[in-house]
Amino acid sequence: MIQTYYAKNPWNGNRGYKDLGSLLIMFFIWPFGAWLYALYNANKKSSYVIFFLFSLLLCWHMSPTGYTDYYDDFVGILERFQESLFTNLDISHQIHQYFSMADNAPKELYENIMIWFVKGFTNNYHFYFLLCAIPVAYCQLKSLKRITQDVRYQPHTFMAIAIMVMFIFPRDIITVQNPRFTTGFWICILCTLNYMCSQKKNILHLLPVLLTPMIHSGMWLYVIIVVIYLFIPKHIRILEIAALCTIPFSFLDVEIIKGIDLSILPEFLYKWSLNHFDNTSNVIEVDARAGFWWVGTAFSIAVKIMYIYMFIMMVKNNDKISGNSESKNFYPFFLFLFIIVNLIQAIPVLGERYYWFIKIFTIFVWFKAFYPTHKNVIICLILANSWGFLQRYGYVLGGALSVNTPTDIFYTPLLYLIGKGLFW
Numbered sequence: 001m002i003q004t005y006y007a008k009n010p011w012n013g014n015r016g017y018k019d020l021g022s023l024l025i026m027f028f029i030w031p032f033g034a035w036l037y038a039l040y041n042a043n044k045k046s047s048y049v050i051f052f053l054f055s056l057l058l059c060w061h062m063s064p065t066g067y068t069d070y071y072d073d074f075v076g077i078l079e080r081f082q083e084s085l086f087t088n089l090d091i092s093h094q095i096h097q098y099f100s101m102a103d104n105a106p107k108e109l110y111e112n113i114m115i116w117f118v119k120g121f122t123n124n125y126h127f128y129f130l131l132c133a134i135p136v137a138y139c140q141l142k143s144l145k146r147i148t149q150d151v152r153y154q155p156h157t158f159m160a161i162a163i164m165v166m167f168i169f170p171r172d173i174i175t176v177q178n179p180r181f182t183t184g185f186w187i188c189i190l191c192t193l194n195y196m197c198s199q200k201k202n203i204l205h206l207l208p209v210l211l212t213p214m215i216h217s218g219m220w221l222y223v224i225i226v227v228i229y230l231f232i233p234k235h236i237r238i239l240e241i242a243a244l245c246t247i248p249f250s251f252l253d254v255e256i257i258k259g260i261d262l263s264i265l266p267e268f269l270y271k272w273s274l275n276h277f278d279n280t281s282n283v284i285e286v287d288a289r290a291g292f293w294w295v296g297t298a299f300s301i302a303v304k305i306m307y308i309y310m311f312i313m314m315v316k317n318n319d320k321i322s323g324n325s326e327s328k329n330f331y332p333f334f335l336f337l338f339i340i341v342n343l344i345q346a347i348p349v350l351g352e353r354y355y356w357f358i359k360i361f362t363i364f365v366w367f368k369a370f371y372p373t374h375k376n377v378i379i380c381l382i383l384a385n386s387w388g389f390l391q392r393y394g395y396v397l398g399g400a401l402s403v404n405t406p407t408d409i410f411y412t413p414l415l416y417l418i419g420k421g422l423f424w
Helices: 020-029 031-040 045-061 073-083 088-100 110-119 125-148 158-171 173-177 179-196 203-214 217-231 236-245 247-252 267-278 293-316 318-322 325-343 350-370 375-384 386-393 400-404 414-423
Strands: none
Touching (some): 020 031, 020 045, 020 414, 031 045, 031 158, 045 173, 073 110, 073 125, 073 400, 125 158, 125 173, 125 350, 158 179, 158 375, 173 179, 179 217, 179 350, 203 217, 217 325, 236 247, 236 293, 236 325, 247 293, 247 325, 293 350, 293 375, 293 386, 318 350, 325 350, 375 386, 386 400
16 A cells, blocks of 8 residues: 655745745736636646635626626525625524524524634625635645655646546535535534545544534534434445445436426426426526427536446555555445435535535545556546536526626636625
């Protein structure tokens, strides 16, 4: 078994900041260009400084673009920030209700506390998204470091950049548009990797996971999964067989079945289904898609197939997983989580959100076991996600960027972007 990542000295000779000065000058002149350069040299500590700064700048820059054909969480969160006003007494009362489990207690505390804190010194919503970006960017980059600081990582290559993209893509920094789930999610990712990948398990690494339900109530399930895992036997072969048996359930998610004409159901089931789906992020959009729902569905199936294929590769070649110290330690938890997440795919919203964990952890384990071989697998994964990339980042198709990110982020200097949020 080999060790390819060293937590106590992760930078492998790239600790220095010798090119940070020139990168910061470039960031001042053209932030997006500095980010592209950092992406190309992702194993350097100076690149991580640029990643962090650009993440904060992107979230600071979020603002309505006037695009109204596509709903984005950013719109609702912005309205909540502008309309909410919490006093010190309100927040202390909410905290007391939450921990005393009162009947009218809030489900979470994070959003209201952040709004209260920001509005304590400004009504400028840019500061809200900026501050919310800090924990997300920190956890994302600390997690990503286990890939880019692996001794086998090869910067300047397509495969290396593709793996980075696929590791971050399921919940990228743009998801700070609705910071509650994203913040809890990345805290769970980072803490799970820190604990599960270590030979000497330090339970303190998992303590932040217990706090994530205060950020988003959907994290309660993850807390339960982690706690149960700590007490079950870790028989790899049994977990592998169970995981393989749950694969058919993974195709029951809402994204894949949403294009089906539900009118074939009995009337009471049809009405229940419509109500159920309408409450899950406008899942029924047949009219808006003008009969092309099958395009997104086909790509969704292709994505599922690719992640399942990568998982089967792991099972068939578990000797490669056991040959790497991190993947060997992490693999039992990955199998257990894979089982649970497959079984809940039919639950709208929850199934989709928890599959994001599987996507990120699949890339992590696959990288530790197979990188830099099997390049075609990563290429096929990128192609399967191409429609998702266009939907999320395509201004023409009405993705998240088209709603909350004006295009001047890509070509204007830093002072303009900062001033835009402050003065105009």
